[in-house]
Amino acid sequence: MSDFSSKQDFAVSQDVLNKAFDIDFAKRLEDTFTNEHPVVGSVVKGIVVKVDGEAVTLDIGLKSEGRIPLKEFEDFETSEVNVKVGDTVDVFVESLDDRHSEARLSREKARREEVLTTLENAHKANETVKGVIFGKVKGGFMVDVTGVLGFLPGSQLDAKPITDATPFMYIPLEFQVVKLDRKRNNLIVSRRAVTDEGSMGNRDEIMADMKEGKVLKGTVKNITDYGAFLDLGGIDGLLHITDIAWHRIGHPSEVLSVGQTVDVIVTRFDEKTQRVSLGLKQLRDDPWTKVDNTYPIGARVEGKITNLTDYGAFVELAPGVEGLIHVTEMSWTRKNVHPSKVVSTGQTVTVQVLEIDREKRRISLGLKQTQDNPWDAFTKSQNVGDKVEGTIRSLTDFGLFVALTEEIDGLVHVSDLSWDISGEEALQSYKKGDKVEAVILAIDPAKERVALGIKQLAGDPFAHIADTRAKGDVVKVTVVDVDSDSITVSLDGVEVSIRARDLGIDKAEQDTNRYKEGQTIDAKITVLSKKDRKLSLSIRALLQDE
Numbered sequence: 001m002s003d004f005s006s007k008q009d010f011a012v013s014q015d016v017l018n019k020a021f022d023i024d025f026a027k028r029l030e031d032t033f034t035n036e037h038p039v040v041g042s043v044v045k046g047i048v049v050k051v052d053g054e055a056v057t058l059d060i061g062l063k064s065e066g067r068i069p070l071k072e073f074e075d076f077e078t079s080e081v082n083v084k085v086g087d088t089v090d091v092f093v094e095s096l097d098d099r100h101s102e103a104r105l106s107r108e109k110a111r112r113e114e115v116l117t118t119l120e121n122a123h124k125a126n127e128t129v130k131g132v133i134f135g136k137v138k139g140g141f142m143v144d145v146t147g148v149l150g151f152l153p154g155s156q157l158d159a160k161p162i163t164d165a166t167p168f169m170y171i172p173l174e175f176q177v178v179k180l181d182r183k184r185n186n187l188i189v190s191r192r193a194v195t196d197e198g199s200m201g202n203r204d205e206i207m208a209d210m211k212e213g214k215v216l217k218g219t220v221k222n223i224t225d226y227g228a229f230l231d232l233g234g235i236d237g238l239l240h241i242t243d244i245a246w247h248r249i250g251h252p253s254e255v256l257s258v259g260q261t262v263d264v265i266v267t268r269f270d271e272k273t274q275r276v277s278l279g280l281k282q283l284r285d286d287p288w289t290k291v292d293n294t295y296p297i298g299a300r301v302e303g304k305i306t307n308l309t310d311y312g313a314f315v316e317l318a319p320g321v322e323g324l325i326h327v328t329e330m331s332w333t334r335k336n337v338h339p340s341k342v343v344s345t346g347q348t349v350t351v352q353v354l355e356i357d358r359e360k361r362r363i364s365l366g367l368k369q370t371q372d373n374p375w376d377a378f379t380k381s382q383n384v385g386d387k388v389e390g391t392i393r394s395l396t397d398f399g400l401f402v403a404l405t406e407e408i409d410g411l412v413h414v415s416d417l418s419w420d421i422s423g424e425e426a427l428q429s430y431k432k433g434d435k436v437e438a439v440i441l442a443i444d445p446a447k448e449r450v451a452l453g454i455k456q457l458a459g460d461p462f463a464h465i466a467d468t469r470a471k472g473d474v475v476k477v478t479v480v481d482v483d484s485d486s487i488t489v490s491l492d493g494v495e496v497s498i499r500a501r502d503l504g505i506d507k508a509e510q511d512t513n514r515y516k517e518g519q520t521i522d523a524k525i526t527v528l529s530k531k532d533r534k535l536s537l538s539i540r541a542l543l544q545d546e
Contacts, residue, residue, distance in 0.1 A: 039093065040093050040094070040095055040096055041092075041093065042092075042093055043090050043091065043092050043093075043110050043113050043114075044060050044061075044090070044091060044093060045060070045088055045089075045090060045091075046058035046059060046060040046066070046088070046089055046090075046091045046105070047059045047060075047086070047087070047088055048083055048084065048085050048086060048087045048088075048089065049065060049085060050065075050085065051070070051083060051084060051085060052070075053070065054069065054070055055067040055068060055069055055070055056068050056069075056070055056073055056083055056107075058089070058091060058105065060091065060093075060103060060105070062102070062103060064102050066091070066102070066103045066104070066105040067105070068091065068105050068106065068107050072106065072107035072108045073107055089107065089110075090107075090110040090111075090113075090114065091105045091106065091107055091110050092105065092106045092107075092108075092109035092110040092112075092113060093105060094106055094109070111147060112147060112148060115145070115146045115147055115148050116148065116180070116182055118146075119145065119148065119177055119180055119187065120180055120182075122177055123177040123180055126176070128174045128175060128176055128194050129145055129146070129174075129175055129176075129177060129189070130145070130146070130172050130173070130174060130175070131143040131144055131145035131146070131150065131172075131173060131175050131189060132144045132169075132170060132171065132172055132173070133152060133165070133168055133169045133170070133173065134169065134170060136165065137151075139153060139154060140152050140153040140154045140156070140157075141154070141157065141165065141169075143175065143189055145175065145187065145189065148187055149185075149187065150175075150187035150188065150189045151186075151187065151188050151189070152175070152188075152189050152190070152191065153188070153190070155192070156178070156189070156190035156191060156192045156193070157191055157192065158191065158192055158195065158221060158222060159192055159195060159196060159236070160222065160229060160236065162222055163224060164223070164224065167222065167223050167253070167257065167258035168191075168222075168258060171258070171259065173191055174191070174194045175189035175190060175191055175194060176189065176190050176191075176193040176194050177189055178190050178193070195221070195231065205234070206232060206233055206234045206235055207234070207235060207274065210235075210266065210269050210276065211266065211269060212266050212267065212268060212269055213265065213266060214265070214266045215263055215264070215265050215266075215283070216232050216233075216237075216263070216264055216265075216266065216278075217232075217233075217261055217262070217263055217264075218230030218231060218232050218233075218237060218239075218261070218262060218263075218264050218278065219231045219259065219260070219261050220256050220257065220258050220259060220260045220261075220262070221236070221258065222258070223252050223253050223256060223257075223258060224252070225241075225251065225252075226240065226241055227239050227240040227241045227243075227244070227252055228244070228252045228256050230262075230264060230278060232276065235274065235276060236276070237264070237266070237276035237277065237278040238275070238276070238277055238278060239252075239256075239264060239278040239279070239280055240277065243267065243277075243278065243279040243280060243281055243282065244256070244280050244281060245280070245281050245319075245320070246281045246284065246286060246287055246288075246319065246320025246321075247316065247319040247320040247321075247322075248306060248307070248314075248316070248322060255280075262280060263280075263283060264278040264279060264280050264283070265278065265279045265280075265282050265283055266278060266279075267279040267282065281320075286320070287318055287319065287320040287321050288320070288321065288358065288361055291321060291356060291358065291363070292356065292358070294318070294321075295317060295321075295323075295353050295356065295363065296353065297353050297354065297355065297356065298352065298353060299352070299353050300350055300351070300352050300353075300370055301317055301350070301351060301352075301353065302317075302348060302349070302350055302351075303315035303316055303317045303323065303348070303349060303351060303365075304316050304346065304347070304348050304349075305343050305344065305345050305346060305347045305348075305349060306322065306345065307345065308339045308340050308343070308344075308345060309339070310327075310338065310339075311326065311327055312324050312325050312326045312327050312329075312330075312339055313325045313330075313339045313342075313343050315349065315351055315365055317363070321363070322363070323351070323353070323362075323363030323364065323365040324362065324363070324364060324365060325339070325343075325351060325365045325366065325367050326364065327339055329354070329364075329365065329366040329367060329368055329369070330342045330343075330367050330368060331367070331368050332368045332371070332373050332374055332375065332407065332448070333374060333407040333408060333448065335448075342367070343367070349367060350370045351365040351366060351367055351369075351370060352365065352366045352367075352369040352370055353365060354366045354369070374405060374407040374408055375408070375445045375448060376445075378404070378405065378408055378443075378445075378450075379443060379445050382404075382440060382443065383440065383443075384440050384441065384442060384443060385439065385440060386439070386440045387437060387438070387439055387440075387457070388404055388410070388437070388438055388439075388440060388452070389435060389436070389437050389438075390402035390403050390404045390410065390435070390436065390438070391403050391433060391434070391435050391436075392430060392431070392432050392433060392434045392435075392436060393409055393432070394432060395427065395430065395431070395432060397414075398413060398414055399411050399412050399413040399414050399416075399417075399423075399427070400412040400417075400427070400430055400436070402436060402438060402452060404450065408448075408450065409450070410438070410440070410450035410451070410452040411449070411450070411451060411452060412436075412438055412452045412453065412454055413451070413453075414426070414427055416441065416451075416452070416453035416454060416455055416456065417430075417454050417455055418454075418455050419455045419458070419460060419461055419462065419493070419494070420461075420493065420494070420495060436454060437454070437457060438452035438453060438454050438456075438457070439452065439453050439454075439456040439457055440452060441453045441456065461492050461493035461494045462494050462530075462533055462535070463530065464492060465491060465492055465494055465528070465535065466528060466529075466530035467530075469525060469528060470525070470528065471525050471526065471527065471528045472524065472525060473524070473525045474522055474523070474524050474525075474542060475491055475522070475523060475524075475525060475537075476520055476521070476522055477489035477490060477491045477496070477520070477521060477522075477523050477537065478490050478518065478519070478520055479515050479516065479517055479518065479519045479520075479521065480495060480517060481517065482512055482513075482515050482516065482517060483512065484500075484512060485499065485500050485512070486498060486499050486500055486512065487503070487512055487515050489521070489523065489537065491535070491537070494535060496535055496536070496537050498523065498537050498538065498539065500512055501540070502537075502538040502539060502540045502541070503515075503539050503540065504539060504540055504543060505540055505543055505544065509539075509540075509543075521539065522539070522542060523537040523538060523539050523542060524537065524538050524539070524541045524542040524545070525537060526538045526541055
């Protein structure tokens with residue numbers, strides 16, 4: 001009885017359960033189709049119910065609420081959080097947990113979907129979008145299009161090849177969407193399509209009216225080391241760096257920037273190649289037209305050193321007017337010095353105008369002419385024959401340079417070092433820093449040279465012999481050196497070599513070993529020429545006379 005009863009109860013209970021299950025399933029199915037139910041991967045509306053320091057809580061129609069980090073609600077530009085309780089915002093459903101009715105939501109992805117939809121619409125309508133180039137990659141550039149990462153092929157940056165894209169980066173630019181694939185997150189854009197499309201309409205009209213001397217408005221589209229390319233509204237023109245300003249500029253970017261609109265004049269137009277050369281400085285007064293009056297020859301003016309070269313220094317006298325101080329006009333005394341040893345870039349200097357060539361637009365300047373010439377003072381205070389003292393500044397193979405003043409050196413040639421020994425031998429007894437006394441032999445202010453002599457401090461012993469002796473005289477000499485084939489003797493301070501064959505008549509008398517240093521002997525003068533400074537002695541001639 002009890003078994004039957006339990007089976008009957010079970011049957012009833014099962015039937016009730018089945019009915020209840022059918023009703024609940026039907027209700028849930030109906031709710032699914034009749035109510036808005038969040039779908040994973042879609043953007044839905046959410047109502048902000050709470051905002052705290054970490055997250056924003058939203059109601060999207062589920063039993064429980066979703067939370068999104070507060071950071072995702074920051075404004076792209078200001079980083080401020082612009083959301084409050086009661087706001088309705090779009091959110092992206094990343095995942096759903098049906099058992100607990102919980103959802104993972106994202107505001108950033110919802111924004112991305114909004115942007116992608118905008119980009120799709122722009123692509124279909126052939127409209128432009130704004131973006132910023134922020135990086136270079138292989139084959140092109142990375143572009144931020146309102147938060148969506150896009151790719152700009154290198155060939156699509158501009159109609160002309162761009163070697164330096166720096167002027168185009170980090171500034172808002174107009175692009176056209178070339179390709180958009182949401183599934184693969186692939187966005188390709190083109191700037192060239194925008195510029196080409198905008199320029200084609202006016203090209204024919206502008207070309208028909210193009211001529212030299214015409215003033216046009218142009219927009220800088222690209223800057224290079226040698227100039228800038230300008231969009232003239234349908235055709236590009238080149239503004240060379242030399243035609244940007246009358247004054248010297250190091251790079252076009254010092255004056256121009258991409259996107260800048262300027263008035264330019266057509267300086268040259270080739271109809272066959274359709275090349276247009278432009279000028280900017282030609283629309284301004286040429287400062288060289290007043291150079292003759294402003295900078296007369298001989299005038300002293302101030303200027304700033306702008307550039308240094310091996311051959312001189314360039315000085316800006318006024319914007320657009322530069323002159324050159326040649327290296328020879330730098331200093332009265334420092335002839336072979338590099339300009340950088342005298343002046344420096346940016347230094348303000350006083351110079352004298354030496355020459356003007358308007359045709360070549362050149363001004364020759366002098367720096368030393370504004371300073372006292374030390375040679376003037378030297379020639380007034382010193383004369384040929386004066387004795388002077390100085391310090392040896394340097395030694396060379398041909399002599400000594402002696403500092404006579406801080407700016408003027410004199411040269412003692414090796415031939416003027418000694419009466420008795422060779423110049424090369426005498427040179428070895430001197431060193432840098434030695435103080436010496438000398439006689440001024442010559443002064444040439446034009447060539448800025450002073451010739452000095454050390455041996456001239458003492459009387460010329462040869463001249464004394466020539467004045468007091470004669471050919472055929474018998475003189476007493478002192479042996480100072482003995483060699484195998486000759487002996488050297490001294491006559492009144494002048495050394496003379498006597499060969500062995502002139503020492504005697506026979507072989508025995510011609511033996512040099514018969515003589516010793518310090519020995520005094522008699523000899524006959526056989527040659528004496530003051531003009532040629534020649535002196536010959538012979539003992540043999542003396543013996544033959546006897």
